[in-house]
Amino acid sequence: MKKVAILISGSGSNMVTLAQSMTGDHPARPCVVLSNRPDAGGLDKARALGIPTVVVDHTDYKGDRATFDAAVMAALDPYAPDVVALAGFMRILTPEFIAHYAGKMLNIHPSLLPKYKGLHTHQRAIDAGDAEAGCTVHEVTAELDGGPILAQARVAIDAGDTADSLAAKILPLEHQIYPETLRAFIEKP
Ligand code: GRF
Numbered sequence: 001m002k003k004v005a006i007l008i009s010g011s012g013s014n015m016v017t018l019a020q021s022m023t024g025d026h027p028a029r030p031c032v033v034l035s036n037r038p039d040a041g042g043l044d045k046a047r048a049l050g051i052p053t054v055v056v057d058h059t060d061y062k063g064d065r066a067t068f069d070a071a072v073m074a075a076l077d078p079y080a081p082d083v084v085a086l087a088g089f090m091r092i093l094t095p096e097f098i099a100h101y102a103g104k105m106l107n108i109h110p111s112l113l114p115k116y117k118g119l120h121t122h123q124r125a126i127d128a129g130d131a132e133a134g135c136t137v138h139e140v141t142a143e144l145d146g147g148p149i150l151a152q153a154r155v156a157i158d159a160g161d162t163a164d165s166l167a168a169k170i171l172p173l174e175h176q177i178y179p180e181t182l183r184a185f186i187e188k189p
Contacts, residue, residue, distance in 0.1 A: 001029055002028035002029075002083065003028065003029065003031035003079060003080060003082050003083075004018070004022065004028050004029065004083045004084075004085055004186075005030075005032045005033075005079055005084045005085070006087050007034050007072075007089035008033060008035045008040055008042040008046075008087050008088050009037050009090040009091070010040055010041065010042060010090070011041045011045075011088070012033070012046065012087065012088065013042075013088075014087035014108055014178055015042050015046060015087045015088075017175040017179055018030070018085055018087060018179055018182060019046070020049075021179030027183070027187060028082070028182070028186050030046075030051045031051075031052070031079040031080075032051065032076065033051050033052070033053045034053070034054045034055070034056065034072065035053070035054075036056060036057065036068075036089070036091055037055075037057070037058075038055045043055070054075045054076075056068065056071045056072050056075050058091065065094055069093060069096060069097040073100055081101075082104065083105070083185065083186060084101045084105040084106070084140075086105065086108070086140065087178070089107075093140070098140060098141065099142075101140075103139070105139065105140040106138070106139060106140065106178075106181070106185060107137070107139075107140050107145070108135060108136070108174050108177075109121070109136050109138065109145050110122065110135050111124075111125065111133065111134070111136065112132070112152055113146075113149055113152075114146070115130075117144060117146065118145065121133075122163040122166040122167050123163040125157060125166070126157060126162070126166065130157055132154045132155060132156050132157055133154065133155060133157050134152055134154035134155060135152065135153055135173055135174045135177065136151070137149075137150045137182075138150055150181045150184075150185065151181040152177070153170075153173035153174075153176065155169045155173065
């Protein structure tokens with residue numbers, strides 16, 4: 001049985017759908033949920049699902065990104081994850097962290113990559129007058145939001161759409177493609 005660590009910073013809705021997908025004949029189970037924020041709403045959801053949780057508070061590492069990442073690795077490695085799924089983990093990872101989990105780490109990004117890497121993706125798509133927006137599941141490499149694309153889902157941007165209304169249309173698609181893509185990633189020969 002493969003083990004999946006899920007990293008969050010916020011509400012954890014993607015974490016919940018990933019965790020709930022790993023049942024029955026699924027070849028993996030969630031082994032730990034880690035957050036960089038002690039107040040992340042997703043922590044309570046993980047506990048309610050019976051998943052071990054760990055907090056590594058980035059404010060304890062005042063801008064020392066490498067030491068924070070080392071603390072996260074030290075917290076994760078006792079769980080020996082086969083896959084690390086970033087799910088709204090709002091931290092830029094060091095090359096050392098990415099190398100440590102090379103070939104094992106996925107992320108979901110709320111844009112149709114390679115467009116709109118970084119933040120405020122929905123507003124940028126609206127401001128650019130794009131006809132559509134969406135989300136992408138990709139492997140994590142040293143290039144921020146730039147790894148091999150594994151899956152995408154897209155929606156039309158309607159005339160009255162705001163960043164919030166667009167996010168509300170896209171989040172359910174994230175909840176659909178991330179579990180599907182995680183399973184395919186684990187099952188690939
Ligand atoms: C999602 O919009 C995801 O695309 C982005 O951060 C948000 C996470 O939401 N990475 P949640 O914490 O999974 O609810």
